[in-house]
Amino acid sequence: MTPMRADLLALTDDSLITLANRGILKRAVKENATAPPEISESADGTVEAVFADGTRTTLAAGVTLEASPCSCGSTAVCRHRVMAVLRYRATAESSSATAQFDAADAQESDAGSTGDVLAPSSAAPTWSPAEFSDDQLRELLGARAFAAARKAHRTGYRATVHRGTPQDPVPAVELSAVTVRFLVPGDLGYARADAARGVRPDAIALAVWAFQVADDLDPAAGVLEVTVGATADGSVAVTASGSVLAPLAELLNDGVAHAGPALPAVFSAALRTLDAASARWPHDALTDLLDQLAAHRDRSARHDPLHTATLITELVARHRASTRDWIPVLGTEEAAQTPLRHLRLTGLGARITGDSESRTVETYLAHPEARIVLTLPYTTVIAEGAEPPTPAALAARRTGAARLADLATGNVVTESAARSANRTVRLANSRVARTSVLPSAGDWSSLPPELLLTDLDAESARLTTLAPALIRPRVRAESLRAITVESISDIRYLPGEQRLEATVHAPTGSATITRTHTSATPGAIDALAHTLSGDAGLLRYIAGSLHRHHGRLILNPTAVVAGATVHVPCFATATHTIPAGTATSHRDPLAEAITTALALTSEVAHRGIRHLPPSWFTRAAESTTTLTRLGLRTAATALDDLRRTLTTTSVPAALDRWATTHLRLQLTADQL
Incomplete structure (x- = not known):
């Protein structure tokens, strides 16, 4: 059989997991090894698979896997459909190997058996989703979803375009709260968003238009951030962003310390205006500012005058940028919350913050398919007069059906996730859509290069090219990355600042690790020093938030992989000794x-x-x-x-x- 179906051959194992799930793929691989179906292909490209129990699956040309009929009666992508694709791929590989052998034998005969045989190129064919037309998009999505996409295009939106590579041939586009992947070259029917079925049908069109802009700007760039669309419909959001200026001026005139009781109510009205205009980023910034005002009123240690001043400046800066036709600084294209379909996530640790009134745990989960990190927040209020919960007690708390410690260190499979515009994720408690967490041995090697860094010099250079944080999208864990560790050096403790520092060396480049003691995480420094010294096992990876400061790359760690264990410093108790010796910071x-x-x-x-x-x-x-x-x-x-x-x-x-x-x-x- 000479295979003709390029669409079936393009379906990688990851693509099949996207279309079905990992469990179905594993079962299909196992059953194919013992009882594979009989495969036949007709002249029109229709592939038929007949199984030993009589089940018959038909994969017609031009019909997606989900729409292909199977006599088992399943309306979703069943194991029979997946087995048929796997068997077809195996048959094609066998035919290709035979053809290569025959060609090589003929070449050797022609050359008198003295010439070298050149191996065929294994490079994946390059293609771009930009080739899809609006007519194709309208036919796939329907008039209503296409009209919604056009409205978002007129407003303007940001997207990150990831072109296919030999390691991952599937091109993808990361939008605000959803990621779109194009599983089969030239076949729009195999474009998939990771949102729950029927939630964001417009996302596919937005992703195609993002590729069109990226191809015009730089067709050779592997990863490119683009702004798509016009800003003609942004006047409502711009006006809404300007609604905060008058109360901000009043706040600056009186000061946070002397703000009148009526001012929060004025800000609350502006908050509702921003929400109605879908100006997500100013809305989030104003929410944080109101929290700072409340913290000062309650005399909470959570209040920070510098942070408060920066939030006021951000609101002014975003309005200024929006009046210059750069509407994406307002986040109007962002969905408030998007339910996601089947997800596979990897825990990259956690961070605990808080004061005498509350504790917040942020758990970080790598989303490899989307090439981003999601944040799962959990906050508990401390009753008046009560002792705050210990880090160990917080680690044992549950969100959804899983313990926070397990989420921070494990491999998560969930069908109950909902993602917000700022990349926070919520896990619902559902009997239908379950979440399971498997223990991790700390093998982060399968993370994409955008999340697992081996070249810190390149990452430092990338950070210098970013727009100012005050007008970038307000997303959590934006700079959280995992690093492949070559070695650790210069572990030192600064007693005056209660800070632990060390240097992590990646295969290329280095960064300064820093961790400051807080009452919320009393054992974090001790545990981090213990793992960095190698006493817990060979260091393999370290995860944390990266930023540049004084020309250096600074890492605030959230997890360390030593041996086959993922350690989360913030959950640790103070059972280890901080390294002896002192150091003083350099005066700048x-x-x-x-x-x-x-x-x-x-x-x-x-x-x-x-x-x-x-x-x-x-x-x-x-x-x-x-x-x-x-x-x-x-x-x-x-x-x-x-x-x-x-x-x-x-x-x-x-x-x-x-x-x-x-x-x-x-x-x-x-x-x-």
Whole structure:
């Protein structure tokens, strides 16, 4: 039999898992090894598989696997359909091997048996989903879903395009809360979104249009972030983002410390306006700002004046960018929540934060097919007068039907996940859509290169090309990655700062590991030092959030793989000894000067313009002089302009100048 069905041959094992699930594929492989079906192919390309029990599966040309009839009666992709594809692939491979042998034998005969035989190229054929037309999309999706996609296109949206590679030949597009994969070259019927069936039918069209933009911009780039569509329909969202400016100006005038009782209600009205306009990112930023205001009112340690000032600046910056026809900074294309279909996730550890009132556990789950990391948050409130839960007690808490410790270290298979626009994920408790967690031996080698790093120098260079965080999509665990460990060196403890530091060396490049002691995780530093020293076994991988600071790559770890065990420092108890010896951090005059200037702008937001003491203006002038002396002239000019503005200008103009200054200082700090 000479195989003619390129669509069936293109279905890899991962593609079959997407169409069915891993359990069905495993069963199909096992049964194919003992009782394979009889395969035949007609002249029109129809493949028929007949099984020993009489079951008959027909795979007609131009019909997807889901729509192909099977006499077993299953309406989903059953094991018979999967077995038929596997058997057809095996038959094709056997025929190909025979043809190659015959060709080689003929070549040797022609060359007098003296020539070398060239192996055929194993490179996968290159293709792009950009080739699909709007007519094809409309026919596949239907008029209603296509119209919804066109509306999203007019609004504008962001997407990350992943082209196929020899290791993973399936091209994919990551949208806001869903990932689309094109399983078969040239066959739109095999485009699949990981959303639950019927939830995001428009996603396929959005993914195709993203590929069209990517092919126009850079057809050779393996991974490319693009902005798609016009911004003609963004006026409502832009107006909504501007609704926060007046209360922000009032907040800056009075200060967080003197905010009146009516101000939160005004902000709440703006929050509802942003939600109605689907301006996700300003909505999330304003939610965080309201939380900071509540924390200050309640005298909670959760309040941070610098973070509060940065949130105010972010709201102003996003509105400014939106008025310049860059609507994706508002997140209007983001779905509030998207139910997902069958998912396979890998635990990459967790982080615990909190104060005397609550504890929050963020569990990080790698989603290999989407090439992203999802965050599963869990928050518990501490009753008044009660002791906060220990890390071990938090690790034993359940979300859905699984313990947090098991999720953070295991391999997760779920049909009950719902993903939010900011990449948080929720696991529902459902008897129908179950979640199972299998123990992990710490083999992260199957993670895609976007998530498992071997070249830290390249990652550091990538981070420098990103847009400022204040206008990027507000997604959780954006920078969380796993690193292949070559070695660990320079483990040291800084007692004055209660911080553990070390250096991780990847196959290429290195990063500084840093972990600061907190009361919420009293045993984290001890446990991390124990694993980094190699006492728990050979270090293989380490996961954590990566960022650049003072020209260095900094890693805040969430999990370490030593031997065959995944260790999560934040869940540990203090049973190990911190390494002996002390160290002092290097003094950086540039960083100190910028930190001082940021403290001054944060003080404006905290005290309020009306309540600034005369000493603030004196300190601002001194800081300006220091910045100028160190060569940071643009930052110095911005701070000096703010000092002059606060003595002469109206409140709305003061907000604009203050936000410009804080933004300038923040960007300078990020680039040091």
